[in-house]
Amino acid sequence: MKSFVISFWKSFWEFLGPKEFYAWQTPLWLSILAWGLSQLTTNPADTTVPVTAHAILTSFSWAFLVIATGWFTTVNPVRLLGQNLGPWITGALLCLFLFGRGDAPMARTALLTWPLISAAIAAFPDFFRVESGFQVPKRLQTRQDLIVLALVNLLLTSWILFGLNIQDWMAEYPGVRGEQFEQSLFVQPSPSRTEDFSRGTSIVEAMRGELVKESVGLTKPQMERWLFDNQRNPQIFSDAVMGLLAQANNGRRLDQKFWRLETIVGEPEYRVTLRAIWRGPRPKTDIDGHVVQSTCQITFGTTNLSQIDCDEEAQVFPAG
Numbered sequence: 001m002k003s004f005v006i007s008f009w010k011s012f013w014e015f016l017g018p019k020e021f022y023a024w025q026t027p028l029w030l031s032i033l034a035w036g037l038s039q040l041t042t043n044p045a046d047t048t049v050p051v052t053a054h055a056i057l058t059s060f061s062w063a064f065l066v067i068a069t070g071w072f073t074t075v076n077p078v079r080l081l082g083q084n085l086g087p088w089i090t091g092a093l094l095c096l097f098l099f100g101r102g103d104a105p106m107a108r109t110a111l112l113t114w115p116l117i118s119a120a121i122a123a124f125p126d127f128f129r130v131e132s133g134f135q136v137p138k139r140l141q142t143r144q145d146l147i148v149l150a151l152v153n154l155l156l157t158s159w160i161l162f163g164l165n166i167q168d169w170m171a172e173y174p175g176v177r178g179e180q181f182e183q184s185l186f187v188q189p190s191p192s193r194t195e196d197f198s199r200g201t202s203i204v205e206a207m208r209g210e211l212v213k214e215s216v217g218l219t220k221p222q223m224e225r226w227l228f229d230n231q232r233n234p235q236i237f238s239d240a241v242m243g244l245l246a247q248a249n250n251g252r253r254l255d256q257k258f259w260r261l262e263t264i265v266g267e268p269e270y271r272v273t274l275r276a277i278w279r280g281p282r283p284k285t286d287i288d289g290h291v292v293q294s295t296c297q298i299t300f301g302t303t304n305l306s307q308i309d310c311d312e313e314a315q316v317f318p319a320g
Contacts (some may be wrong), residue, residue: 017107024071033065062097068309070121084122092119111160119153124157171279173255176281199245200292203259203276204314206241207296211263211272212308215298223298223306225264234263255280270298276317288319 018025038057046257066295073086099110123146124136142240215223230237240260246253258280264273274296278289296310 023261026068027064028068031061031068034061034064035056042230046235059097060294062093066090066093067096074125077239087122088114090121091115094121108164110158111164115153115156115160119149122149125219128239131237173258173280176255183249191222199255199259200276200278200290200316201314202245203241203261204274204292204294206244207237207261207274207276208310210237210241210244211274211296212310215306218309219304220300220306223270227263230263231265234261237261237263268297272298290316291319292316 018029022096034057038054038061041052041054041057070086070090070206073084073089077084078086078089094117095110099106099113126142126146129133137146215226218226241261242253242256242259246256258278260277260279262275262277264275265271266273272295273293275291275293277291280289282289291315294311294314296308299307299309301307
């Protein structure tokens with residue numbers, strides 16, 4: 001056991017112990033030292049001073065860690081398909097240092113700037129030499145490689161931004177989630193088309209609740225009059241439903257303008273079909289959106305007052 005510990009320590013120190021002052025291990029140990037000292041200082045949460053020794057030492061710890069990582073991956077390249085991934089690993093740490101700390105981490109900013117910062121780190125050795133300082137690369141091949149590097153990382157940033165925008169659209173227009181995305185590379189399709197993960201189900205449930213609230217206890221003539229008025233001016237019923245949903249979303253009406261609500265009265269008397277039809281953004285222009293619907297049966301008991309029995313689950317199917 002003793003020999004194993006001695007052997008392990010020798011291997012450990014041979015790898016992490018700096019053989020000279022000018023080595024990647026030096027900033028790594030400085031990072032560890034700064035982190036250790038930061039743990040002995042006052043945490044920013046316990047003081048009202050804007051800049052504390054804890055924050056300064058923590059920043060030094062991150063900075064030295066970024067330098068050590070970049071230095072190590074330059075000396076010992078981490079390659080994939082012949083490309084050194086070191087600049088992107090270093091760029092990820094630098095983005096975490098710049099944007100991923102504090103009370104409100106800017107995760108999106110870190111993700112968007114990561115490819116560009118990594119490209120700058122990868123290109124830095126071509127612009128800087130210890131013996132000559134900064135200079136513009138003169139070789140044509142080097143310039144071409146740098147242009148390709150910049151364009152590829154700009155493309156990667158564009159794809160990341162596109163993915164973040166899709167997430168925003170799905171949050172701002174939840175009705176989109178009821179569409180079919182089986183062939184999409186960017187949107188995770190719903191596990192089953194019999195379920196609706198858009199707002200359609202919530203809208204139909206609100207329609208059902210509003211119908212029950214307005215209709216239960218009415219006499220047959222009153223019920224018929226209500227259905228007639230609703231068929232003649234459906235916007236009143238639609239506004240009431242959307243108003244209830246807006247209250248549940250802190251006043252936000254989200255994708256209200258993309259939904260069309262219908263109340264269809266049919267046989268047997270009085271069978272009411274509640275429908276929410278999505279008319280918003282769709283994955284294909286030749287698809288008319290999707291429909292979420294539920295059916296309610298209005299009957300009149302011995303008291304001649306209306307009673308309503310609705311389906312427990314709403315149905316989802318393509319429109320058209």
